[in-house]
Amino acid sequence: xxxxxxxxxxVGLFVLAFFAYLFGPLILMSVTAFNSSAFxxxxxxxxxxxxxxxxxxxxxxxxxxxxxSLIIGAGVVLIAVPIGLAGxxxxxxxxxxxxxxxxxxxxxxxxxxxxxxxISTLIFWDRLGSMFGAEYDSFFYDGIFLTIIGQSxxxxxxxxxxxxxxxxxxxxxxxxxxxxxxxxxxxxxxxVLLPFLKPAxxxxxxxxxxxxxxxxxxxxxxxxxxxxxxxxxxxxxxxxINPSISALAVIIVALTLLGAVIYEIMQRRELxxxxxxxxxxxxxxxxxxxxxxxxxxxxxxxxxxxxxxxFIVLLVFAAGLGTVYFAGTYGLEECKVRVAEQKRxxxxxxxxxxxxxxxxxxxxxxxxTGAAGGGQPKIEAKGTExxxxxxxxxxxxxxxxxxKNGKVEAKGTExxxxxxxxxxxxxxxxxxxxx
Amino acid sequence: MSANVELDDVWIRFGxxxxxxxxxxxxxxxxxxxxxxxxxxxxxxxxxxxxxxLAPSQGHVRIGGQDMAGIGPNKRPTALIFQNLAxxxxxxxxxxxxxxxxxxxxxxxxxxKKADELLELIALxxxxxxxxxxxxxxxxxxxxxxxxxxxxxxxxxxxxPLSALDxxxxxxxxxxxxxxxxxxxxxxxxxxxxQGEALTMSDHVAVMSAGVIExxxxxxxxxxxxxxxxxxSFVGENNLFSGKVSKVSADRxxxxxxxxxxxxATPKRSNGAKLKRxxxxxxxxxxxxxxxxxxxxxxDNTIKARIVQQEFxxxxxxxxxxxxxxxxxxxxxxxxxxxxxxxxxxEVALGFPSELAVALPRGPxxxx
Ligand SMILES: Nc1ncnc2c1ncn2[C@@H]1O[C@H](COP(=O)(O)OP(=O)(O)OP(=O)(O)O)[C@@H](O)[C@H]1O
Ligand SMILES: [Mg+2]
Numbered sequence: 001x002x003x004x005x006x007x008x009x010x011v012g013l014f015v016l017a018f019f020a021y022l023f024g025p026l027i028l029m030s031v032t033a034f035n036s037s038a039f040x041x042x043x044x045x046x047x048x049x050x051x052x053x054x055x056x057x058x059x060x061x062x063x064x065x066x067x068x069s070l071i072i073g074a075g076v077v078l079i080a081v082p083i084g085l086a087g088x089x090x091x092x093x094x095x096x097x098x099x100x101x102x103x104x105x106x107x108x109x110x111x112x113x114x115x116x117x118x119i120s121t122l123i124f125w126d127r128l129g130s131m132f133g134a135e136y137d138s139f140f141y142d143g144i145f146l147t148i149i150g151q152s153x154x155x156x157x158x159x160x161x162x163x164x165x166x167x168x169x170x171x172x173x174x175x176x177x178x179x180x181x182x183x184x185x186x187x188x189x190x191x192v193l194l195p196f197l198k199p200a201x202x203x204x205x206x207x208x209x210x211x212x213x214x215x216x217x218x219x220x221x222x223x224x225x226x227x228x229x230x231x232x233x234x235x236x237x238x239x240x241i242n243p244s245i246s247a248l249a250v251i252i253v254a255l256t257l258l259g260a261v262i263y264e265i266m267q268r269r270e271l272x273x274x275x276x277x278x279x280x281x282x283x284x285x286x287x288x289x290x291x292x293x294x295x296x297x298x299x300x301x302x303x304x305x306x307x308x309x310x311f312i313v314l315l316v317f318a319a320g321l322g323t324v325y326f327a328g329t330y331g332l333e334e335c336k337v338r339v340a341e342q343k344r345x346x347x348x349x350x351x352x353x354x355x356x357x358x359x360x361x362x363x364x365x366x367x368x369t370g371a372a373g374g375g376q377p378k379i380e381a382k383g384t385e386x387x388x389x390x391x392x393x394x395x396x397x398x399x400x401x402x403x404k405n406g407k408v409e410a411k412g413t414e415x416x417x418x419x420x421x422x423x424x425x426x427x428x429x430x431x432x433x434x435x
Numbered sequence: 436m437s438a439n440v441e442l443d444d445v446w447i448r449f450g451x452x453x454x455x456x457x458x459x460x461x462x463x464x465x466x467x468x469x470x471x472x473x474x475x476x477x478x479x480x481x482x483x484x485x486x487x488x489l490a491p492s493q494g495h496v497r498i499g500g501q502d503m504a505g506i507g508p509n510k511r512p513t514a515l516i517f518q519n520l521a522x523x524x525x526x527x528x529x530x531x532x533x534x535x536x537x538x539x540x541x542x543x544x545x546x547x548k549k550a551d552e553l554l555e556l557i558a559l560x561x562x563x564x565x566x567x568x569x570x571x572x573x574x575x576x577x578x579x580x581x582x583x584x585x586x587x588x589x590x591x592x593x594x595x596p597l598s599a600l601d602x603x604x605x606x607x608x609x610x611x612x613x614x615x616x617x618x619x620x621x622x623x624x625x626x627x628x629x630q631g632e633a634l635t636m637s638d639h640v641a642v643m644s645a646g647v648i649e650x651x652x653x654x655x656x657x658x659x660x661x662x663x664x665x666x667x668s669f670v671g672e673n674n675l676f677s678g679k680v681s682k683v684s685a686d687r688x689x690x691x692x693x694x695x696x697x698x699x700a701t702p703k704r705s706n707g708a709k710l711k712r713x714x715x716x717x718x719x720x721x722x723x724x725x726x727x728x729x730x731x732x733x734x735d736n737t738i739k740a741r742i743v744q745q746e747f748x749x750x751x752x753x754x755x756x757x758x759x760x761x762x763x764x765x766x767x768x769x770x771x772x773x774x775x776x777x778x779x780x781x782e783v784a785l786g787f788p789s790e791l792a793v794a795l796p797r798g799p800x801x802x803x
Contacts, residue, residue, distance in 0.1 A: 191538070
């Protein structure tokens with residue numbers, strides 16, 4: 001009994017750790033989007049703010065990249081989904097002996113590294129372009145076109161997998177029945193197979209869009225002089241980021257969650273409707289009479305927005321958005337002023353501390369250890385400061401400034417930034433010991 | 436409108452496997468024709484050749500006198516009711532029924548009207564707006580029939596459409612199918628491995644075994660005058676005695692069996708060669724043709740046996756007996772209100788007239 005509880009505890013801990021591992025980074029990052037601090041972080045907390053969402057929207061580069069990503073995503077959906085569908089249908093047509101070979105061939109783009117796909121797409125179209133003597137502004141060298149083509153090569157294979165799994169549940173007798181009733185092959189496809197595949201078309205389109213949207217490996221080569229969201233983000237990381245990136249992440253996470261919830265609700269509805277239908281049929285069978293009960297499945301056919309549960313979810317979501325926006329703008333200015341004042345006060349304190357330190361140093365210039373101790377925190381501080389600020393866009397300017405204003409100013413910003421750094425404390429203790 | 440169907444020297448092969456061997460059948464327009472045979476004997480294969488889903492490897496399929504070679508299933512005057520019905524799950528009942536009109540480009544009002552007419556015919560009025568999964572098994576069955584009839588075929592092909600139903604519903608649907616056939620007057624080709632079904636509904640039955648048509652004839656003909664050991668053992672119940680032919684006359688053969696010499700009729704037209712002296716042969720006698728032989732009657736065949744068990748089935752007595760060398764014999768007697776007159780364990784003599792028994796060359800039997 002005891003060991004049982006013990007086991008349960010461990011399992012609980014493991015699950016907790018697992019979820020923390022999965023969602024910890026996401027949650028942390030989402031929180032940073034609402035901190036007014038110029039660098040994405042949770043502590044120190046400055047002001048609850050939604051200004052980073054504004055910054056995000058006003059970031060032209062990012063918006064341009066986002067626009068391109070959306071265009072490319074749409075293009076990839078338009079190309080990859082039909083190709084995937086055709087590939088999956090082909091698989092059902094080829095003879096059983098050829099099937100494994102065919103499958104391996106069509107699935108191979110997934111196994112080829114994205115980098116290779118990117119480079120090969122680039123080279124292929126470049127060669128083709130020069131063969132036709134195309135201009136550099138022709139589509140052979142157009143980043144968006146190349147990216148759509150390059151991504152579609154492997155995303156079509158993803159789409160195909162979705163279709164294959166759906167097709168495996170298709171009863172080929174339905175097709176034969178349609179043919180037998182006089183339908184042409186085209187009519188059979190349109191009226192019987194396509195309606196059956198409709199959910200898979202949706203899934204494949206969403207999957208293709210997401211795969212395209214988040215792709216970097218292939219895109220970074222095929223995009224040439226254009227940019228997508230991922231390439232803009234990558235270059236931003238190189239030159240320093242601010243919480244508007246977190247804001248973007250929050251938006252994406254929120255949309256994903258919303259989509260998942262709505263999907264789940266619709267799924268449950270459908271299941272319930274199916275059960276109800278089965279029950280109706282069973283009742284009819286036992287009663288042996290024609291029942292005229294209202295049709296339960298009709299509910300699942302109605303649009304998503306007619307569904308009360310989905311409507312409520314959307315309403316709650318919108319209300320949440322409104323609240324957050326209100327809270328994030330209300331009293332923001334006062335809070336910022338307060339934080340700035342706090343900063344200033346802290347800086348002042350630091351300056352004073354430094355001054356007294358210098359005074360002591362001046363008082364005991366003969367002490368070797370004292371001189372070394374006085375120098376040490378400075379060096380260490382500089383080092384950590386340089387590290388920590390690597391993502392800070394203001395970092396470069398700050399350094400220039402600090403060079404101009406002298407050591408004291410630099411120490412001031414450093415002190416604030418490092419306020420929670422245990423190493424920093426040590427240094428301080430160190431220096432006070434010297435005192 | 437009905438059409439006749441001719442299968443002329445039809446062979447169907449899958450690689451080396453022969454699924455249908457030298458099939459020669461003529462099905463008259465407007466008749467109810469059944470293919471009867473055990474699972475895997477090639478019934479569905481033949482039906483698919485008629486409906487156009489597969490081309491015979493050899494031979495011709497003619498419908499209404501026209502050779503169907505190269506004509507696709509959507510161009511043939513046939514409609515097939517599939518073994519699993521294959522109703523369209525994403526369409527309502529009425530959309531299912533009127534599918535054949537839809538693909539011909541008929542307007543919605545016309546389709547709806549036709550669907551309602553057919554729903555009336557299959558006794559499901561007012562059920563058109565349901566989905567297929569909201570119907571019971573028997574109702575689905577009827578919708579499948581209506582959907583096929585809506586195409587106005589000259590030949591309706593039915594592939595064991597009742598096999599999924601429970602016994603009671605099956606019996607009910609049999610009569611219903613038969614009456615629908617008489618109402619619409621088109622040719623029905625019906626496939627089943629249930630002999631009761633074949634015998635009750637059909638004008639003619641073709642008994643199949645392993646790709647070969649063993650016998651074609653009316654129900655009584657197939658039951659009373661089997662022409663091969665397979666047909667005799669597959670259709671209805673039969674007691675079988677094997678032995679060697681000792682004497683042959685014009686329409687009789689005498690066979691030496693474990694239970695003595697038995698004389699039986701030989702069919703006029705038998706699959707394979709006529710029986711000759713010394714041939715291996717089977718004698719078949721139906722349980723209901725056996726009688727107790729006592730002083731008051733005389734038979735040209737008698738068998739000594741001991742009653743092992745008697746089962747009372749209301750209208751019938753089933754009597755199980757053991758003859759010489761442990762040979763099991765089954766006998767059924769109509770319950771005429773009298774007691775059987777014998778107890779289990781009593782030694783009796785069974786008799787039967789030779790014209791009710793049949794002697795056939797030894798050949799493959801139906802698996803029990
Ligand atoms: N496409 C095919 N390829 C190879 N063999 C096949 C094919 N279709 C059917 N067969 C074989 O042909 C034989 C007859 O099949 P068929 O489906 O006609 O049987 P059936 O008489 O309808 O049986 P059941 O009563 O079980 O439906 C079987 O042995 C089957 O394995
Ligand atoms: Mg079959």
